[in-house]
Amino acid sequence: MKIEIFSDILCPWCYIGKQRLRSALARFPYRDQVEISFSSFELDPSLPADSQETIEERTARSTGRSAQEVSAMLTYVTELARQEGLNYHLEGIRLVNSRTAHRLVHLASRQKKQEAMQDRLWTAFLSEHRSISDPTTLLELAVEVGLDPDEVQAVLDSDAYMDEVNADKQRALLLGITGVPFFVIDEKYGISGAQTSEVFLKVLETAWAETHPSTGLELASEAEGTCEGGSCPL
Template sequence: MRIEIWSDIACPWCYIGKRRFETALDGFAHKDDVEVEWRSYQLDPSLPYHYAGTETEYLSQAKGMPAEQVRQMFDHVTQQAAGEGLDYDFDSIVVANSFTAHRLLHLAKTHGVMSQAKEELLSGHFEKGRNIGDAEYLAEVAQTVGIDADEARRVLSTDEYTAEVKADIAEAQSLGANGVPFFVIDRKYGISGAQPPEAFAQALETAWGESQKLTVLAGAGSSADSPAPGKGGDETFREGAVCGPEGCD
């Protein structure tokens, strides 16, 4: 089973959603048969690579919200994060454009450590006050997850993986995602938001059950007059001889 997760490193609910999904996946009987792929998304592509103000000032200006209302929102999100074992510190957040960090994630994907890099970046941004727009910090993250820091610096000094990040964002839009986190299971089920673990658990069970159902191309109810389509459209399956409880054909 394949699960794609669109999220932004600068999205506080994305980190909370990651934890809740991981809780559900950890309790899923078939977790070893689940492939998780992180996909890129940006909540604010227009954000400069470094914003001089605080997170409160940025959201207050960007959303036209009073600063006190923004702080109340932060308090609520911080409490929700704490419930998942996360220690958010909105006062120390460095407001920065996340695009370059998403390019690093695609580099990490080629090394098979995308999930580890995602965790490092989210923790760095929301818990440790690190600058996700700074190439030196990103090189540090790369080294932490086993990628040569010089390789990361070289990649980030070019436009490598820019197309991949843009393709992820475009695909999210084509799927109808109007916010993140956005979870897509086997391209059949979409889940929006940082749902409770039990909701993710139910979705995993439902999707797994559907994936195990067999589509019968021929058998009970079919006949030579009503053949089922065959592979490639140049063959047909017709009623075959079978044995059942009452005997054989």
């Protein structure tokens, strides 16, 4: 079984959704036969690498919420993350361009370290307030997960893997994906948003049964926990 996860490092819901999928897989008897891959999705490709806009400012601007309401939303998402074992510190995060970070995730996939790289970037951004557009920071994070520093530096000094990032973007368009996280299972089932682990497990069981063989399931309905439209309303 293949699961393709469309996500952005800027998206707090994406890491929550990925953790919920992992919780479902822990209860899935055929988890050893599941292959997970990550596909790039830039929520806002126009963001500069040195952007000073905070997550509070962007959320307020994109949703029209007051500062107090935005603070409550951040607290809510932080608590949901905590329930999944994640230690978010969202206040004051500066939203920067994520393109180079996505390129590093593609490099990591060649060495079977894609998930480790993706997780490390999420933790650095959402928990540690580190810039995921800063070349020095990206080099440090990539080396932490075991990537070769010379290969990482070569990517940072070039546009390597930009074609792969663009191909992911085109694939998302073809699939009709407008927000993340979005999970594609066996090229047939789509799960939109950070659904509960129970929803993930149900779709996993259905997809497995169909190919081994048996029943079917409709596309999981979209719920809270999706970032879209060039922003991530929490």
